[in-house]
Amino acid sequence: MTEAGAVELTGVHKRFGDVHALDGIDLEVGGGEFVSLIGPSGCGKSTLLRIVADLEQPTDGEVLVGGKPPRRARLDQDYGIAFQQAGLLEWRTVAENVELPLHVHGIGRAERRARATELLELVGLAEFAGSRPSELSGGMQQRVAIARALAPSPKLLLMDEPFGALDEMTRERMQAELLRIARETGAGVLFVTHSIPEAVVLSDRVVVMSPRPGRITEIVDGCRLGRGMAAGGAGGAGGVGKDSAGEAAELGPADVEDVRESGTFFAAITAVREALRKGHE
Amino acid sequence: MAGRTRALLTAVAAFVLLVAVWELVKLVVPDEGVLLGDTRVLPRTDDAAMPHVWTVLARLAEPEVAGAAAGRTVGAAVASGALFTLGLAMGGLLLGGVLGVLLALAMQRSGLLERAALPYVVASQTVPLIAIAPLVAGWGGRIAILGWSWQPWASVMVISSYLAFFPIAVGMLRGLTSPARADVELFTALAAGWWTTLLRLRLPASVPHLVPAVRLAAAAAVVGAIVAEISTGTRGGIGRLIIEYAQSATGDPSRMYTAILGAAVLGLVAAGAVGLLDVVLRRYRGSVS
Numbered sequence: 379m380t381e382a383g384a385v386e387l388t389g390v391h392k393r394f395g396d397v398h399a400l401d402g403i404d405l406e407v408g409g410g411e412f413v414s415l416i417g418p419s420g421c422g423k424s425t426l427l428r429i430v431a432d433l434e435q436p437t438d439g440e441v442l443v444g445g446k447p448p449r450r451a452r453l454d455q456d457y458g459i460a461f462q463q464a465g466l467l468e469w470r471t472v473a474e475n476v477e478l479p480l481h482v483h484g485i486g487r488a489e490r491r492a493r494a495t496e497l498l499e500l501v502g503l504a505e506f507a508g509s510r511p512s513e514l515s516g517g518m519q520q521r522v523a524i525a526r527a528l529a530p531s532p533k534l535l536l537m538d539e540p541f542g543a544l545d546e547m548t549r550e551r552m553q554a555e556l557l558r559i560a561r562e563t564g565a566g567v568l569f570v571t572h573s574i575p576e577a578v579v580l581s582d583r584v585v586v587m588s589p590r591p592g593r594i595t596e597i598v599d600g601c602r603l604g605r606g607m608a609a610g611g612a613g614g615a616g617g618v619g620k621d622s623a624g625e626a627a628e629l630g631p632a633d634v635e636d637v638r639e640s641g642t643f644f645a646a647i648t649a650v651r652e653a654l655r656k657g658h659e
Numbered sequence: 660m661a662g663r664t665r666a667l668l669t670a671v672a673a674f675v676l677l678v679a680v681w682e683l684v685k686l687v688v689p690d691e692g693v694l695l696g697d698t699r700v701l702p703r704t705d706d707a708a709m710p711h712v713w714t715v716l717a718r719l720a721e722p723e724v725a726g727a728a729a730g731r732t733v734g735a736a737v738a739s740g741a742l743f744t745l746g747l748a749m750g751g752l753l754l755g756g757v758l759g760v761l762l763a764l765a766m767q768r769s770g771l772l773e774r775a776a777l778p779y780v781v782a783s784q785t786v787p788l789i790a791i792a793p794l795v796a797g798w799g800g801r802i803a804i805l806g807w808s809w810q811p812w813a814s815v816m817v818i819s820s821y822l823a824f825f826p827i828a829v830g831m832l833r834g835l836t837s838p839a840r841a842d843v844e845l846f847t848a849l850a851a852g853w854w855t856t857l858l859r860l861r862l863p864a865s866v867p868h869l870v871p872a873v874r875l876a877a878a879a880a881v882v883g884a885i886v887a888e889i890s891t892g893t894r895g896g897i898g899r900l901i902i903e904y905a906q907s908a909t910g911d912p913s914r915m916y917t918a919i920l921g922a923a924v925l926g927l928v929a930a931g932a933v934g935l936l937d938v939v940l941r942r943y944r945g946s947v948s
Contacts, residue, residue, distance in 0.1 A: 431848055432848075433844055433847060433848065452847075452848065452850050453850045454850075455849070455850060457848075459845070459848045461841050461844075461845070463839075463841055465839070465841050465842050465845055467842070467860070467863070469863045469866075469942055469943045478849070478859070479849050481859065482846070482849045482850075482851045482855055482859060483849075483850075
């Protein structure tokens, strides 16, 4: 890997008063790598994401985002973020919501429009550019939120249970969608989730965390498809299902469906489940 | 558009109903009212207490000074008084609106200021207007700004703004703090400063709270202006007319009702003006939840 890692965490601790939320987290996310954080409620996985996003300050330890302190990275718009709720602004059209990050940073109207059109194309909502957010379904709103997060062309996407509020079918479609987007943009992703299958199907690596105080119990290789481009083999060593990663062709929902039915998928799920159980003991 | 027409029709129907009830009471209840022992449970309904609606309307067209055929009519006097008061009330609304919005912005910016100021903002409205009016008029008499000496109408405007600022300050504060925590965090993550967050998030989000607040404030400004005119003795407005006409109520009861009618129409016009604001800001009119 030539560039600095997307995220580097060294000995990160976080306390909220008496509550010890995070305890000695060491983690590195490579450029273009997809890493999921999974663990029981209250294990501090969202807190960890928020520390990377500079929405929360670590009590101790060092955090680097693209080689910079998180505050600098936030001010430079090096990352895009999406939450569980799409959080679209109702008085703006879909396109204007996607433009928001650019609007905030005073980018000209024409350039904003062009970028929004491009991004809505990417998430397959081009014909809804002029609609109001409330006219869209939950899954569509979440796709708009992802397009918004991608607007400043960040090298890193931070996602806090973005599909948590969606039904199972929509959720699986969105996962395939996200894999395609991650491949097309080459962005690294740090992804918080409750769902073991979701973590396994999306990720290069699944980081399993223990209940409070949050520690990393184990890191399991996931089944991510279509890592393709930049990473080569330098990322997570020898991930399962990497054999199909060489295909440069289209990455469709059917391919993701194949992964969900493969033996490596179930093996990885079992590995994550056992790691989670171990953390509880 | 259909909704608007229906709202208008309903308002007209309600007015007709009110007139009908008024006349019905006059017809059914005896002139002396209804007495239970010594207690009057229904009011007098003779022409001195409750003149016919058409008498009141006819009085509008008669000259203000009896016998002086060349003088202006009662209707013209009421209209010019109402217009004068409307001007002062709208001035008070504007002044109160600016103060209220600035206060709300300051309170949103600083939690300490909100905790310190909000109780006094609320307390300000419990002080009777009648007590404040002479005070303001008294201070005003000693003020001269750049050669412009304080006029009595300026006192009326200030007193009117004193009533109008309250709903706007409270509604605006509520609106500014209405965005969800996640929305505010999104703006933080986008590295947006306080000003950008205000412009792109808090102000648009406050519109659904602000419009009803301004409507309340407009009504309060009208009441404030009328009361202020009466208690400072300012001439030219509807408040003064109400007092003047009330003094002649025993001889000419319908005249007093023309002034009251004028005040009521004045309030409706003020509220209607706020409706325009609602139309202009339609884009931001979301649900308040």
